[in-house]
Amino acid sequence: MKQYIVDAFTNKVFAGNQAAVCILDVWPDDKLMQSIAKENNFSETAFVVKEGNAYHLRWFTPGGEIDFCGHATLGTSYVILNYYGKDQQEVSFNTQVGKVTVKRKDALYEMDFPAYTLNKVEVTDQMEEALGIRPIEAYIDRDLLLVLPDAASVRNLKPNQNKIKNLEGLLVAVTAPADQEGFDCISRIFAPKLGVPEDPVTGSTHCMITPYWFHRLSKQELICFQASERSGILSTKLCGDRVKVAGQAVLFSKGTILED
Numbered sequence: 001m002k003q004y005i006v007d008a009f010t011n012k013v014f015a016g017n018q019a020a021v022c023i024l025d026v027w028p029d030d031k032l033m034q035s036i037a038k039e040n041n042f043s044e045t046a047f048v049v050k051e052g053n054a055y056h057l058r059w060f061t062p063g064g065e066i067d068f069c070g071h072a073t074l075g076t077s078y079v080i081l082n083y084y085g086k087d088q089q090e091v092s093f094n095t096q097v098g099k100v101t102v103k104r105k106d107a108l109y110e111m112d113f114p115a116y117t118l119n120k121v122e123v124t125d126q127m128e129e130a131l132g133i134r135p136i137e138a139y140i141d142r143d144l145l146l147v148l149p150d151a152a153s154v155r156n157l158k159p160n161q162n163k164i165k166n167l168e169g170l171l172v173a174v175t176a177p178a179d180q181e182g183f184d185c186i187s188r189i190f191a192p193k194l195g196v197p198e199d200p201v202t203g204s205t206h207c208m209i210t211p212y213w214f215h216r217l218s219k220q221e222l223i224c225f226q227a228s229e230r231s232g233i234l235s236t237k238l239c240g241d242r243v244k245v246a247g248q249a250v251l252f253s254k255g256t257i258l259e260d
Helices: 030-040 070-084 125-131 150-155 160-166 207-217
Strands: 001-007 017-024 046-049 055-060 064-066 090-097 098-105 109-116 119-121 138-139 146-148 172-177 185-191 198-201 221-226 232-239 240-247 249-257
Touching: 001 070, 001 232, 017 030, 017 070, 030 055, 030 064, 046 070, 064 090, 070 090, 070 109, 070 146, 070 240, 125 160, 125 221, 146 185, 146 207, 150 172, 150 185, 172 198, 185 207, 207 221, 207 240
Parallel strands: 017 046, 055 090, 146 172, 185 221
Antiparallel strands: 001 017, 001 249, 046 055, 055 064, 090 098, 098 109, 109 240, 119 138, 138 146, 172 185, 185 198, 221 232, 232 240
């Protein structure tokens, strides 16, 4: 089994979010894919099988399969368009959330995802206890989005991982207006339910962050900074009920998984 390690949402290695991409001819047993994801111990490992003119794409965390992952989709697109379809400028994936198309635009890979819904919920004491600061707004869909008063609050946040795990949402995101020139918003994203204390850069949750800041800032396009230790930059656009998330990627390594 061929495996590529890609750093997504960055233009240099040792930054962005790592994703392992496994290129398959046929699907192996789910237990094997889960074991590989656990052995890799990245936030996500992508598995992909060619189906006609498209690809079937699945994502596994160390803790289990998930329905949607942005940075591993970016990593998979980078691998396919650079090693399996050098003459192609776009690739389509069949996933649990439907068809996802990725277009190569110079150094960027632009992904087209369904937008999340901003369902406003009450800010609770439980949220404050988990974060160590009281959010000013809260929204729920697949993930929980908590709005903080300023960028410094996002950067300096030291959440209680056990209490984060008890909040609603698969992932928990915090966001605020950016404090650096050239960026519109800043975020950090936590996923202890998936065995990932903090996700370095998260494309999928920006399908919720983007609609929020689109309406607050009245900007068609956003430059989003994710302030994890590795950090990453995402360019996003809200297009009706879809979000376009774009970023760069670089190859870190490639090799072969010995299954026996």
